[in-house]
Amino acid sequence: MNQKMGKASVKPDNPVYILNSASVVGTKEGDGPLGLLFDKVGEDDMFGCKTWEEAESSLQKQAVGLALDKAGLVPEDISFIFAGDLLGQSIATSFGISSFQIPLLGMYGACSTCGESLLLGTMAVAGGFADRVLTVTSSHFASAEKEFRFPLEYGNQRPLSATWTVTGSGAFVLTGDACDGGMKPRARITGATVGKIVDYGLKDSMNMGACMAPAAASTLEQHFVDFAGQPGDYDKIITGDLGKVGRRVLTDLIRDRGYDISEQYMDCGIEIYDGDTQDTHAGGSGCGCSAVTLSAYILKQLQEGSWKKVLFMPTGALLSKTSFNEGMSVPGIAHALVIESV
Amino acid sequence: MNQKMGKASVKPDNPVYILNSASVVGTKEGDGPLGLLFDKVGEDDMFGCKTWEEAESSLQKQAVGLALDKAGLVPEDISFIFAGDLLGQSIATSFGISSFQIPLLGMYGACSTCGESLLLGTMAVAGGFADRVLTVTSSHFASAEKEFRFPLEYGNQRPLSATWTVTGSGAFVLTGDACDGGMKPRARITGATVGKIVDYGLKDSMNMGACMAPAAASTLEQHFVDFAGQPGDYDKIITGDLGKVGRRVLTDLIRDRGYDISEQYMDCGIEIYDGDTQDTHAGGSGCGCSAVTLSAYILKQLQEGSWKKVLFMPTGALLSKTSFNEGMSVPGIAHALVIESV
Numbered sequence: 001m002n003q004k005m006g007k008a009s010v011k012p013d014n015p016v017y018i019l020n021s022a023s024v025v026g027t028k029e030g031d032g033p034l035g036l037l038f039d040k041v042g043e044d045d046m047f048g049c050k051t052w053e054e055a056e057s058s059l060q061k062q063a064v065g066l067a068l069d070k071a072g073l074v075p076e077d078i079s080f081i082f083a084g085d086l087l088g089q090s091i092a093t094s095f096g097i098s099s100f101q102i103p104l105l106g107m108y109g110a111c112s113t114c115g116e117s118l119l120l121g122t123m124a125v126a127g128g129f130a131d132r133v134l135t136v137t138s139s140h141f142a143s144a145e146k147e148f149r150f151p152l153e154y155g156n157q158r159p160l161s162a163t164w165t166v167t168g169s170g171a172f173v174l175t176g177d178a179c180d181g182g183m184k185p186r187a188r189i190t191g192a193t194v195g196k197i198v199d200y201g202l203k204d205s206m207n208m209g210a211c212m213a214p215a216a217a218s219t220l221e222q223h224f225v226d227f228a229g230q231p232g233d234y235d236k237i238i239t240g241d242l243g244k245v246g247r248r249v250l251t252d253l254i255r256d257r258g259y260d261i262s263e264q265y266m267d268c269g270i271e272i273y274d275g276d277t278q279d280t281h282a283g284g285s286g287c288g289c290s291a292v293t294l295s296a297y298i299l300k301q302l303q304e305g306s307w308k309k310v311l312f313m314p315t316g317a318l319l320s321k322t323s324f325n326e327g328m329s330v331p332g333i334a335h336a337l338v339i340e341s342v
Numbered sequence: 343m344n345q346k347m348g349k350a351s352v353k354p355d356n357p358v359y360i361l362n363s364a365s366v367v368g369t370k371e372g373d374g375p376l377g378l379l380f381d382k383v384g385e386d387d388m389f390g391c392k393t394w395e396e397a398e399s400s401l402q403k404q405a406v407g408l409a410l411d412k413a414g415l416v417p418e419d420i421s422f423i424f425a426g427d428l429l430g431q432s433i434a435t436s437f438g439i440s441s442f443q444i445p446l447l448g449m450y451g452a453c454s455t456c457g458e459s460l461l462l463g464t465m466a467v468a469g470g471f472a473d474r475v476l477t478v479t480s481s482h483f484a485s486a487e488k489e490f491r492f493p494l495e496y497g498n499q500r501p502l503s504a505t506w507t508v509t510g511s512g513a514f515v516l517t518g519d520a521c522d523g524g525m526k527p528r529a530r531i532t533g534a535t536v537g538k539i540v541d542y543g544l545k546d547s548m549n550m551g552a553c554m555a556p557a558a559a560s561t562l563e564q565h566f567v568d569f570a571g572q573p574g575d576y577d578k579i580i581t582g583d584l585g586k587v588g589r590r591v592l593t594d595l596i597r598d599r600g601y602d603i604s605e606q607y608m609d610c611g612i613e614i615y616d617g618d619t620q621d622t623h624a625g626g627s628g629c630g631c632s633a634v635t636l637s638a639y640i641l642k643q644l645q646e647g648s649w650k651k652v653l654f655m656p657t658g659a660l661l662s663k664t665s666f667n668e669g670m671s672v673p674g675i676a677h678a679l680v681i682e683s684v
Contacts, residue, residue, distance in 0.1 A: 002470035004421055008445040010471040051668050079346055080536055088430030088489075089662035090450045094539060094673055103350040103536035104675060105458060108432045108450040116447060120462060127469025128344035129352040147430075147664075194422055194445035197436060320431035322489075326393050331436055333446060 002126050006226025008219075009193040010119075012126030017185035017342070019132070019173040021299060022066035023292035024059050026141070026167030029284075032273045037296035038168075039066055045142065045167050053091055056140035059169035059288070060085070060096030064136050067171035072181050075100040078173070079130035082117035084108055085138045086165075086287050087147050088320075092138050096169075102134065110316030111212075111241050112195065113137045114170065114291040115335035119192045121174045122337075131176065138169035139286025148321055149205060161207035163243045163269055163285035164278075170291025184342060186299045191338035193226060195219040197318065199331035205319055208330065209246025209269075209282055212315040215332030216242060217253035219313060223336050224259060231261045235307035238298060239334070240290035240314035241269035243283030268293035268314075290314040302341040309340045344468050348568025350561075351535040352461075354468030359527035359684070361474070361515040363641060364408035365634035366401050368483070368509030371626075374615045379638035380510075381408055387484065387509050395433055398482035401511035401630070402427070402438030406478050409513035414523050417442040420515070421472035424459035426450055427480045428507075428629050429489050430662075434480050444476065452658030453554075453583050454537065455479045456512065456633040457677035461534045463516045464679075473518065480511035481628025490663055491547060503549035505585045505611055505627035506620075512633025526684060528641045533680035535568060537561040539660065541673035547661055550672065551588025551611075551624055554657040557674030558584060559595035561655060565678050566601060573603045577649035580640060581676070582632035582656030583611035585625030610635035610656075632656040644683040651682045 003011045023038045030041030040062060047058040060083070068074065081100070084107035085092035093106060109116040117135035124130045142152055144165035150156045178185065198215035216239050224230065231237060242250055247267050254261055268290045269283035294312060301307045313336040324330070345353045365380045372383030382404060389400040402425070410416065423442070426449035427434035435448060451458040459477035466472045484494055486507035492498045520527065540557040558581050566572065573579060584592055589609055596603055610632045611625035636654060643649045655678040666672070 004470075004472055008421075013470075053664060053668065079350075084450060086431070087662070088664060089428070089452065089660065091660070091662045091665045091670075094660040095665065095670060098539035098541055098673060101538050103538045105462060105536060106450040106675075108426060108448040109446075110431065120447065123469050123471050124465055127465050127471065128346075128355075129465050129469065130346055194447060196443050196445045197440035199440055318431060318433070318436040320429070320433045322395060322430060323433045323437065326395065328433075328437060331440060333448075 008222045009226035011191045012122060015188035015190045016122040016125045017175050017178060018187045019175045019180050019183060019185050020067060020071035021172040021186060021295040022063050022070055023170045023295040024062045024168060025292055029166055029168055029272060032278060034272055034297050038292060052140055052143035053087060056092035056138050056143050057096035060092055060136050060138045063169035063171035064097055064100060064134060067173050071173045075102050078102050078132050078134045080105055080124060080133045082107055082121045082133060082135045084113040086144055109333055110318050111285055111287050112314045112316030112333050112335050113287050115314035115337055118172060118337055119335055122189045122192060125174050125176045133174050134171060136169060136171040137287040137291045139165050139288035140167045141165045144286060148319060158281060159206050160281050161245045163208055163241060163282045164280035165286040166272060166284045166289040168288035168292040170295040187302045187339050188342055189337055190340050193219055193223040193336040195334040197331045197333050199329050201329045203329050205324055205330060207245060208285060208317040209243040210249050211317045211330040212332035213242055213246040213249035213253060216250050216313060216315050216334040219334040219336050220254055221257050231259055231264050234264050234309055234311045236266050236310040237261050237264040238310055238312050239267045241285035242267050242315055243269045245282050305341060312337045312339050350564045351568035353533045354464060357530035357532045358464040358467045359517050359520060360529045361517045361522050361525060361527050362409060362413035363514040363528060363637040364405050364412055365512045365637040366404045367634055371508055371510050371614060374620060376614055376639050380634060394482055394485035398434035398480050398485050399438035402434055402478050402480045405511035405513035406439055406442060406476060409515050413515045417444050420444050420474050420476045422447055422466060422475045424449055424463045424475060424477045426455040428486055451675055452660050453627055453629050454656045454658030454675050454677050455629050457656035457679055460679055461677055464531045464534060467516050467518045475516050476513060478511060478513040479629040479633045481507050481630035482509045483507045486628060490661060500623060501548050502623050503587045505550055505583060505624045506622035507628040508614060508626045508631040510630035510634040512637040529644045529681050530684055531679055532682050535561055535565040535678040537676040539673045539675050541671055543671045545671050547666055547672060549587060550627060550659040551585040552591050553659045553672040554674035555584055555588040555591035555595060558592050558655060558657050558676040561676040561678050562596055563599050573601055573606050576606050576651055576653045578608050578652040579603050579606040580652055580654050581609045583627035584609050584657055585611045587624050647683060654679045654681050
């Protein structure tokens, strides 16, 4: 029986498998420490399109196409697609994946959307409502700067607490079959914790790590409580895009609640760029950051047996330019998934 | 056993019940034909707030609070909340429901979000992952005009094909228990069809009905195929906000595919205003339109036995000002739910 665990968590009766996945990134990500691991690196960040938004749509389209190819599937093999991005009304998704003609459930959880879509995809498969689902999220540095801060042409300076939005998209095929198409899956999802909105009243859109860290601490603590768990249960506890500032805030906040995660802790935003040479300041961020790092790096470690079990927790800052201009805070949210090797 | 039905539909093994619900609307909706049925009508459309966006957040907060009260529940009784709105990065939701501290799964499906959230809430409950969930969506005339078209101060003229965004929010408590808290539920959800993006290339943001009707036709046809059904299976087939133009397009398109829905067809956007006296042109629209009409009117008919079984199909136009300004089309999407009397 599928179960609700504690206050905010779920546990499928049988694991849901990540059959295969794909990552497509831009040039800066290709030049970073994980560069060689991505499935596809664009020649430039326009990806042959006329606008930044179209370029981001193209990222999603390529990631979905590649994930299907790698899983040996065609769009008709997928029941539903769970997808989202950071742009207003999720237009990267609307124009990115429509050609596949897969029934769509659109998500919005800011940069936590990668976690949210995997979580709801897991529920759909484990609940018996779908044989296979696909999840995809994306972000693009230039479309995000235009959406949330300043157009690139303005050339504004970025403080050291700012993160650099990852140009990238990650797509995942989930299945309930441990040997779907005779293929060994990349990993399995065995539990999840749904986050709530946490708002410490911070208003700095150039310090998203600090805005999101309290939400990450809340979800992490709830996860440990719901599963009667400890940091040591995991080889890695991985946030999406807290960056260097958010990392400190999270480790402090969760230590105050009785959990020391310093040995297990890792952040996709810190892994994806070389902060010393790539001028990315606090690290990477965006809906694509955790998605491409999961596909290219984390699942690889799980497949190779370097890690057996991780807690993957994409973090989202619920920022908009309208609320920012109206003087509102930047609330955070984070969703966590237990991902284990097969 | 929960099942996938056909290509795009799901059928829970046991029905999921709408335990209770609430609707909160603005003055214009209060003056309309359904005015007396809404739970709460605001004194003015600012709802005591400083900005239109805050006013919309307040609508969500009131609808959720009222739905909980009517169901005799407190926030701790709810496992997850599925929520969304039309604004960029769903800020009406982010700032509207955070005080309830319920784990949140954020949705984006434009005006179809009411259907999407009920559908995913149904999966969560029927899948065994939650005892009770809450779904809520909202829209606000003034925040939507600012987000998508022109600020109200500009005083632009509206063509007759334009719809009027409903100021309103509807919230629904879903449960798997047919007698939760000893209360007879308002209705039950017994099936659903997930829509895909359909894009006929229309670019007129002042004619959303025509943009969405092809998606409604696609979902409706798929629904009939997946459930081996016919229009006559339903007392009413109800779209969210196609309005008078979209109604014609949908009935024509679906007739071409062999289904005559003229006897059963109804549109929430047409019901909610008096087109002759309220200057709303083609009808009402928005994430709140189908939600408040479902809560106040449709569920009432099902409770009173006037109708036994309806197909409720909120329709969404995947418009954004960025994609509009870049010359892109307005794709549509629609999700359908089978809702029956208890």
